[in-house]
Each structure stands twice: as C-alpha cells, then as structure tokens.
Amino acid sequence: MSVRPAPLARPAPVAGRPFSLRGLLEREGAFSWIMLAPGVLFLLAFVAYPFFYGIYLSLQDRPVARAGAFVGLANFATLLGEGVFWQVTRNTFVYTLVTTVLKLIGGLAMALVINQSFRARNLVRAVLLLPFIVPTVLSTIAWMWIFDPTFSVINWTLVKTGLVSSGAIDGASTTQRFWHVTLPIIKPILIIVTMFSVIFTFADFQIVYLLTHGGPANATQVFVTYAFDLGMSGGQLGMGAAAALTLLPALALVIVVLTLYLRRE
Numbered sequence: 031m032s033v034r035p036a037p038l039a040r041p042a043p044v045a046g047r048p049f050s051l052r053g054l055l056e057r058e059g060a061f062s063w064i065m066l067a068p069g070v071l072f073l074l075a076f077v078a079y080p081f082f083y084g085i086y087l088s089l090q091d092r093p094v095a096r097a098g099a100f101v102g103l104a105n106f107a108t109l110l111g112e113g114v115f116w117q118v119t120r121n122t123f124v125y126t127l128v129t130t131v132l133k134l135i136g137g138l139a140m141a142l143v144i145n146q147s148f149r150a151r152n153l154v155r156a157v158l159l160l161p162f163i164v165p166t167v168l169s170t171i172a173w174m175w176i177f178d179p180t181f182s183v184i185n186w187t188l189v190k191t192g193l194v195s196s197g198a199i200d201g202a203s204t205t206q207r208f209w210h211v212t213l214p215i216i217k218p219i220l221i222i223v224t225m226f227s228v229i230f231t232f233a234d235f236q237i238v239y240l241l242t243h244g245g246p247a248n249a250t251q252v253f254v255t256y257a258f259d260l261g262m263s264g265g266q267l268g269m270g271a272a273a274a275l276t277l278l279p280a281l282a283l284v285i286v287v288l289t290l291y292l293r294r295e
Contacts, residue, residue, distance in 0.1 A: 087271035094265040105272035114248050114256070115273070122252040123280075125238070126231045133227055134220070142208070170240040177241075218292060225288045232277055253277050 088105055092098030109115045144155050161169065235254040238244065244251035244259065251259075253273060261270020 084271045084275060087267050088275050090268045092266070092268040094267060098268065101268070105268050106276070108269070109272055109276065114251070115276075117248055118251045118253060118256045118273075119276075121250060122232065122277075125234075125252055126228060129231045129234075130224060130227045133231075134224060137223075138220070142212070166236045167240060170237050174241060221288055221292050225285060228284050229281055232281055 087098070089100060089102060090098035091101045091104070140158060144151060144158065233254055234252070235258065238250060238252055239255050239258070242250040244255045248256075253276065257270045257273035259270075260273055261267050264270070
C-alpha cells in the first residue's frame with residue numbers, strides 16, 4: 031500500500047504595505063534625495079539654466095527685441111580682434127591679482143591679531159565683522175566720497191598732518207612660529223579661500239561699475255562690466271554673453287591648479 035506524501039502548506043499571502051510618507055522618509059536613499067532636491071533645483075534654476083542659456087546666446091547674433099541668428103564662434107572671433115578686449119583682459123587679471131593678494135594678506139594679518147589675548151578682544155572681533163553687514167553699494171559710495179578730488183577726507187588729512195612712518199617690528203621668534211607652525215597648519219584653508227577669492231573677484235561687478243563705470247576710456251573696464259555694456263547698454267546680447275564666457279577658461283585653470291596642489295599637499 032503506497033503512502034502519498036502530505037501536501038506542503040503554502041504561506042498565506044501577505045497584504046502589501048500601504049504607502050505612507052513616514053515610510054518613505056524612513057528609507058535612507060529616498061530621504062537623502064528628498065533633502066538634496068531643493069538644492070539641486072536651485073542650482074538647476076539659477077546656475078545651470080543661465081549658464082547654458084549664455085552659451086546658446088554667445089553662438090548667436092542676438093540684438094535686443096529681435097530674433098537671433100546662429101553665427102557659431104563669430105562673436106568670440108570679433109572679441110579677440112578688438113583692442114578693447116585685450117585691455118579688459120589685462121585689467122581683469124591685474125585687478126584680480128592685486129585684490130586677492132591684498133585681501134589674503136590683510137585678512138590673515140587681522141586673523142593673527144585677533145587671535146592674541148588682549149583686552150576687549152571680543153569687541154574688536156565684532157567690529158571687524160561689521161563691514162560684512164554693510165551693503166556693497168553703500169560702502170562703494172563711501173569710497174567714492176573718500177576718492178573725491180574736492181571733498182576727499184584723505185586730502186584734508188594729508189594737508190593737515192602729513193605721513194608719519196615709525197616703529198620697528200621686533201620678535202624673530204614670532205616670525206618663526208608663523209612660518210613654521212601657523213602657516214603650514216592653515217595652508218589648505220588659505221588655498222581654498224584664495225580659490226574662492228579669485229572666483230568672486232573675477233566676477234566682481236558692483237565695485238568697479240559704481241566707482242568708475244569702466245572709464246575713463248575703458249581704463250578700468252573688466253570682463254563683467256564689459257559684458258554688461260555690450261549686452262545691456264549696447265543691446266548685443268550675443269556679444270555680451272560671449273564676453274562673459276571668456277572668463278570660463280581662466281577660472282577653470284585656476285580651480286584645477288589649486289585643486290591639484292591641494293590634493294598633493
């Protein structure tokens with residue numbers, strides 16, 4: 031008499047887990063994308079779209095309020111053939127170099143000073159942060175008054191008091207501590223700060239445009255003010271976009287060099 035094996039019991043079907051926002055947030059991958067989404071959307075809307083639209087405009091002959099015509103690299107060729115463009119290039123690099131060096135040295139010097147122990151140190155630190163809350167336009171107008179040939183406060187001071195240089199800097203031990211201890215420690219931070227300073231200075235528009243408007247005779251014109259004058263004042267959107275994009279190779283080179291140096295260190 032044959033014995034038939036008992037049939038195996040099948041597990042009862044499990045009802046699917048209902049979708050809920052809490053369950054979605056508990057998933058690490060989904061939660062990460064949700065947190066990244068606002069930043070990604072912001073970059074796409076305010077960085078990526080203007081950048082690629084600028085490339086699109088730079089390849090067109092696009093006057094204001096008129097349809098554009100594709101011209102390829104003709105706008106760039108026209109810029110390279112103009113003497114004003116090379117003057118603007120020189121002005122931009124000189125302005126960026128001098129400004130970055132002064133900001134780096136001045137900022138480092140102030141940081142070393144306020145890192146020392148002295149009375150009212152917290153007050154001095156607060157005073158040094160005050161310029162950051164002043165709009166660039168207001169501070170630039172103040173400098174316009176300082177540089178005014180008639181009402182400049184510097185002219186009044188020089189006529190009344192004259193320049194006095196005095197004092198000698200002593201303390202080789204302090205210098206040695208700076209070169210051999212402090213500087214090696216903060217070198218990676220200095221490189222990153224320098225990189226951002228170069229990028230922001232290359233794209234500095236407000237100070238130059240408010241002080242000089244690029245004049246006289248383009249003597250203080252830099253890339254961003256030149257691009258603004260071509261695109262907005264001159265109505266040539268394609269030429270303005272091409273002038274603005276000429277910044278890209280120089281900035282990319284600076285970023286690559288500083289990044290490679292930082293990784294090597």
